Amino acid sequence: MLYTNLNHLESAADHQKAISENENVMVICGRMGPMCIPVYGIAEEFEKEYHHVKFYDMEFDNPESHVIRNIPEVRGFMGIPFTIYYKNGKVVKATSSIQTRDQVKSILDKEFAAAVTA
Amino acid sequence: MNQNIHYDAIVIGAGPAGLTAGIYLSRARLKTLVISEGMAGGQMILTHEIANYPGVESISGYQLAAIMKKQAVAFGCDIRTNVSIQDIALTGKLKRIILSDGNTYTGESVILTPGGRPRTLGVKGEDTFKGRGISYCATCDGDFFTGKEIVVVGGGNSALEEALSLTKYVSKVTIVHQFDHFQAFEHAVEEARNNPKIQFIMESLITGFHGDESIRHVDIKNLRSGRISSFKTEGVFIFIGYLPNTEFLKDKIELNQRGEIPVKPDMSTNIEGVYAAGDCTAKRFRQITTAVGDGTVAALAASNYLHALKAKQKQLITV
Numbered sequence: 372m373l374y375t376n377l378n379h380l381e382s383a384a385d386h387q388k389a390i391s392e393n394e395n396v397m398v399i400c401g402r403m404g405p406m407c408i409p410v411y412g413i414a415e416e417f418e419k420e421y422h423h424v425k426f427y428d429m430e431f432d433n434p435e436s437h438v439i440r441n442i443p444e445v446r447g448f449m450g451i452p453f454t455i456y457y458k459n460g461k462v463v464k465a466t467s468s469i470q471t472r473d474q475v476k477s478i479l480d481k482e483f484a485a486a487v488t489a
Numbered sequence: 490m491n492q493n494i495h496y497d498a499i500v501i502g503a504g505p506a507g508l509t510a511g512i513y514l515s516r517a518r519l520k521t522l523v524i525s526e527g528m529a530g531g532q533m534i535l536t537h538e539i540a541n542y543p544g545v546e547s548i549s550g551y552q553l554a555a556i557m558k559k560q561a562v563a564f565g566c567d568i569r570t571n572v573s574i575q576d577i578a579l580t581g582k583l584k585r586i587i588l589s590d591g592n593t594y595t596g597e598s599v600i601l602t603p604g605g606r607p608r609t610l611g612v613k614g615e616d617t618f619k620g621r622g623i624s625y626c627a628t629c630d631g632d633f634f635t636g637k638e639i640v641v642v643g644g645g646n647s648a649l650e651e652a653l654s655l656t657k658y659v660s661k662v663t664i665v666h667q668f669d670h671f672q673a674f675e676h677a678v679e680e681a682r683n684n685p686k687i688q689f690i691m692e693s694l695i696t697g698f699h700g701d702e703s704i705r706h707v708d709i710k711n712l713r714s715g716r717i718s719s720f721k722t723e724g725v726f727i728f729i730g731y732l733p734n735t736e737f738l739k740d741k742i743e744l745n746q747r748g749e750i751p752v753k754p755d756m757s758t759n760i761e762g763v764y765a766a767g768d769c770t771a772k773r774f775r776q777i778t779t780a781v782g783d784g785t786v787a788a789l790a791a792s793n794y795l796h797a798l799k800a801k802q803k804q805l806i807t808v
Contacts, residue, residue, distance in 0.1 A: 403551065404626065408534050412527065447703040450624050450629070
């Protein structure tokens with residue numbers, strides 16, 4: 372179980388529903404470890420600002436996370452979390468390992484450009 | 490509209506030193522703000538299991554940070570996370586900080602607890618291959634390297650202990666270290682030397698990372714001969730110590746050559762009313778317990794300073 376305040380995806384069906392019903396989606400697939408926790412924290416903060424983006428997490432060790440672990444965009448990834456950005460159900464960006472606040476912000480602004488209501 | 494908001498004390502950093510300072514200051518009925526560029530907890534949240542914090546048998550860094558934050562908030566401390574400092578002025582009676590939210594925060598006392606961060610090699614390809622073969626956490630990423638040959642960079646306790654833990658997964662570990670001896674405790678060095686999966690390349694540095702989707706080889710420079718050779722590997726774990734997060738304090742306060750803040754026994758700095766605590770200070774041992782101790786001393790000293798200042802102001806008004 373991931374102890375975060377993000378919405379959790381617990382199955383492939385949850386994942387499919389999230390990316391098909393929302394235009395802009397960020398999914399962080401990780402564990403409760405040193406490289407993942409900061410990224411959950413950054414997403415929790417951005418959730419308050421980026422109302423046009425839906426933020427989720429998914430347990431890396433949940434077998435259902437094959438929907439993330441097996442996509443071509445993560446080939447060569449050898450560091451958790453795997454963070455995937457979807458627009459209209461399609462992967463537009465994927466990152467591996469810890470990211471800074473500025474790195475996440477830059478991706479959100481580039482891929483999901485929209486007026487931000489702070 | 491941007492606001493000017495006043496506090497008695499402002500704590501910069503929300504790791505164990507900063508949160509402890511927040512607890513003590515707020516409990517002393519001083520209006521206190523703790524600000525942090527990241528989440529509350531600092532590097533403590535990166536620790537999977539803490540087993541040497543007295544009074545707590547075992548707890549994750551994330552949980553301990555959450556408890557410390559809750560305690561500070563319960564005493565009335567304001568905590569603002571994921572904000573950055575745009576400008577800071579520490580001299581004079583009233584310290585002034587402008588945050589990324591556009592507001593200006595003032596306080597009679599400031600406690601600096603910005604902590605530190607893992608040092609990176611800063612060589613070509615390091616950013617490109619982060620998460621694609623380069624890792625800074627053996628516990629997190631070790632299993633991606635099962636059966637592979639990897640490199641560990643560093644010669645301190647972390648490097649040797651993590652190298653040993655990685656032998657559970659990998660077929661071979663090559664430790665690359667810049668000196669001809671290790672800084673780690675002798676027992677860790679001995680254990681590494683006795684492990685048949687571990688070999689050593691001493692007096693050498695990694696100068697480049699190469700690959701495609703993931704790392705394939707690294708450049709290793711021998712510091713004696715200057716010769717650079719290509720070394721095949723599928724993973725590199727980097728454990729080369731920490732850097733203090735004090736860049737924003739350059740020319741604002743006294744820093745030593747390593748960028749650390751020199752402090753007196755009461756954690757005061759060279760500027761009146763400004764204190765420092767935790768990993769950003771010049772000291773030998775950096776533990777959660779030492780950061781908590783530093784934060785306590787800094788908060789008590791700042792508290793004395795603030796109460797004396799208030800008494801002086803009251804006296805002047807009475808006269």
